[in-house]
Amino acid sequence: MTFELLAVDPSGGRRGRLHTLHGTVETPAFMPCASSGAVKALSPQEVRRAGVELILCNTYHLYLRPGHDVIQELGGLRAFTGWDGPILTDSGGFQVFSMAPLRKITEDGVLFQSHVDGSRHFLSPEQTIAIQQALQADIIMPLDECPPYPISHAQAADALDRTLRWAERSRDVHKGTEQMLFGIVQGGVFPDLRERGVRELTRLGFGGYAVGGLSVGESKAEMETVLRAALPLLPADRPRYLMGVGTPGDLLLAIALGVDLFDCVMPTRHGRTGTLFTSTGRLNIKGARYARDPSPVDPSCRCETCRHYSRAYLRHLFVSGEILGLRLNTLHNLHYYGHLMQEARRAIEQGCYGHFQAEVLTRLSGAESSA
């Protein structure tokens, strides 16, 4: 597995290509979340047609249900889910820290309770790697400590230090395998901690680098400060992944700061709650104003939803609780994100990313800035 840096835009935006055993990923790229082994509401074929080349699966969810041993027995995540492209798995850390009702962190790992059935589990850095290997992901993540927001500098430093020790243990057990292991930079909203995180991780050496612990409640300015502190210190020849972020505007900003990979539940979750992304901002399909609206969600969009269905029909499906409505909304939103990344890649290739970003943000107008 290798990463090729193809071009860098004057803005700082990077155009790259990630080669994996199961296909190539053009970057910047957006990964939809297939938490339990399915991008919610969509088939693998639809995900592919939305322009997706890489998906994220959640180790926490799959470890608890159906169990990584089951997936391994059935031939790994690709054979199990029918998605035949590259897969990134997270470490499970974020979910343990945000979803599990009970958790206790020790130097050895984290004890937690399943949100499904209340059973108790212990996850160590070594076991996290073993689980992701059983799942047969292409890109895997080391267990990290994901503190809540806000925390003090001292608390963030503690979490960073533990994350770094766990990263080293993860790297040691991962060595010699086919998968690409990323390092995760923690450090809260504190630039000095983020810088230290990057220095330590790059000293250890990883296949790629992720910025974690953002999108947890901090301001956009804080996020930007963190990215400006961490990203310039990362090696240019390694892919950079901003975890769990975010809105279209967030993505465009982070691309300009040098991020290559993104994941976020936003397009899929918003699809299921009726919020649709368009080139001129968001619309809530529930709105009575769409009851007789024969136009597509976004007249400039070429997705299946926009080619075949009216806002009136989508509104009707949504208010009637029809599953098809959730599918079509999700499909559109995922296509929107995929298309945005495609346009960003083209803009970087042409060296006009700054102009492109400004233009998109102007079109999105006020709708995006409030999100």
Add this chain to the structure above:
Amino acid sequence: MTFELLAVDPSGGRRGRLHTLHGTVETPAFMPCASSGAVKALSPQEVRRAGVELILCNTYHLYLRPGHDVIQELGGLRAFTGWDGPILTDSGGFQVFSMAPLRKITEDGVLFQSHVDGSRHFLSPEQTIAIQQALQADIIMPLDECPPYPISHAQAADALDRTLRWAERSRDVHKGTEQMLFGIVQGGVFPDLRERGVRELTRLGFGGYAVGGLSVGESKAEMETVLRAALPLLPADRPRYLMGVGTPGDLLLAIALGVDLFDCVMPTRHGRTGTLFTSTGRLNIKGARYARDPSPVDPSCRCETCRHYSRAYLRHLFVSGEILGLRLNTLHNLHYYGHLMQEARRAIEQGCYGHFQAEVLTRLSGAESSA
């Protein structure tokens, strides 16, 4: 719109072809329910690929939400939903009598309360026809009185008489339009009433004939008695539709008795509750026995679900509450019904329907008989 009777099997099974303005329907045919304008969980393209040529939409649901006026304004059901083939709409009667919390029947029509918002509505036979014309269905149904089960002979006779008077009023307002209006035979489980119903309706003359008021709690023997009383009296050159029935075994029996068209929520609803139809009986995908089962739902099935996904994955999706599971289950069940009808048509063409029916029932073994 015309109906061609192509062949009659020694068993009594009929092979026909229904020509509509929006496509041809090979009969015997199964119509899935698209109550609110969508076959639940599926796209029109998927419905088509499952072998479906005709769908049923519910007048009651669409009248209440989004309103037939909205659908008319947006170009009718085909333009609104994206299903470009033939559509049959029911009269709304069955839903009024089974779903609406308040109802009062007068000679003029039926007063009822919306199950959606509690609002009061009045539906006359004339208005029912007007609504279905606004929806632009190909085949429409007259308002009928659908009594519960069990009822007395006198009550069933009253409901039949009112249904016949309403049928005549419906025919009068429908005359001269492009749509095909069916007559609905009522009469409960009483053969004499069913016979009288058929005689009166055929005297009035309709494009096709439906047998209503079954699948409401009566025994299989009672259903068979009713069909044996009513069907032989119907004109051979008109399509015959058995409303709301049923299991694969029911369909095969009714085909032998001369039925051409069916609708039922069973394949779609069962799909959403995890019950899957196979050539060797039903299986409940929730079962722990499927947790590590790499085989498809039905190894002899060629549907998308069976070609791409294992029982283990479908079980995982179902127990995890994933929408994709509901889709894939529904897709399989609909394909099962479509394939069963395809095989039934072939058997009738070859004059071996009786043998085919016995063979299918043997394969289904005990599973079907208990349903």
